[in-house]
Amino acid sequence: MTVRIVEQPFDPARELAAFARGRSDVGAVASFTGLVRDEHGGERILAMTLEHYPGMTERQLxxxxxxxxxRWPLLDALVxxxxxxxxxxxxxxxxxxxxxxxxxxxEACAFLIDWLKTKAPFWKLEETPTGARWVEARASDDAAAARWERREPSSPR
Amino acid sequence: MRIRYFAWLKQRVGRAEEEVVLPNEIATVGQLKAWLAGRYPRFAEACAATGVVKAAVDQEFAEDDRPLAGAREVAFFPPVTGG
Structure with a gap:
């Protein structure tokens, strides 16, 4: 299991190529990559700055x-x-x-990103042509995280 | 005790962190919030809106009733927006 906070750009393809490499017990690898979009709420996004709480972030992740x-029989995980x-x-x-x-x-991949979005101390600041603004938390993210509060992991149902 | 502020709360308060000596009667996160609100009007405005100011005590999420006894660091921040 690996959790990394990085300040420089990273290459998801390269990270995924190295993930679980050389293991013959892994039958499935799932991944999610989040990218900076150039538009949000009708405004152009020039850049995004991610602030975090060093120490607490790593602990929460x-x-x-x-x-x-x-919850799930994972052989490895990467964030x-x-x-x-x-x-x-x-x-x-x-x-x-x-x-x-x-x-x-x-399921574990979806769970990890849903909980990361609501439980890890990161904050997004968007730069637009009219100035910088902090991104507001979305109720849909809370709902996505909440569905894992009730649900049991995928076992034979 | 060290107090830290993140994201737009940091801008409202005008600082990222500070060391404070708390009066004895400040025993919980909620009381600390109210005490800081007395010093920073714009922090008070944020606290007046429900659910906007989150807290962590020694880097663990904490509710208003969380005791401060033994705490070294308390952080205040808006709801998280990572990922």
Whole structure:
């Protein structure tokens, strides 16, 4: 299991190529990559700056990852989150999970990004042509995270 | 005790962190919030809106009733927006 906070651009393809490499017990790898968009709410986005709470961020991500491992039979997990200033098209976050079978990998990957979005101390500042503005938390993110509060992991139902 | 502020709360308060010596009667996160609101009108404005000011005690999320005894660092910030 790996959690990394990075200040420089990273290459999701390269990270995924190295993830779970050389393991013959992994039958499924799922991943999510979040990218900076060039538009939000009808306004052009010139750049995005991610602020975080060093120390607490790593602690929360490790905790979220441990929760995923407790719920699903994961063989490996990876979370990389960029901080600092980045441009449209650049990756912000990569979550990857490896398991013997696809259901655990897919569900754990969705769980990790949903909980990361609501439980890890990051804040987005968008630069637009009319100035900078802090991104507001979205109720839909809370709802996405909340669905994992009730649900049991994928076991035979 | 060290107080830290993040994102737009940092801008409202005008500082990223500060060391404070708390009066004895300030025993919980909620009381600390009210005490800081007395010093920073724009922090008070943010606290007046429900759910906008989140807190962490020693880097763990904390509600208003969380005791401060033994705490070294308290942080205040808006709802998180990472990912």
């Amino acid at each position: 490790a905790r979220i990852e441990a929760e995923a491992r407790a 990389i989150h960029r901080v600092g200033r980045m441009l449209p098209g650049e990756p912000i976050v990569l979550v990857a999970t490896a398991s013997a079978h696809r259901a655990a990998a897919l």
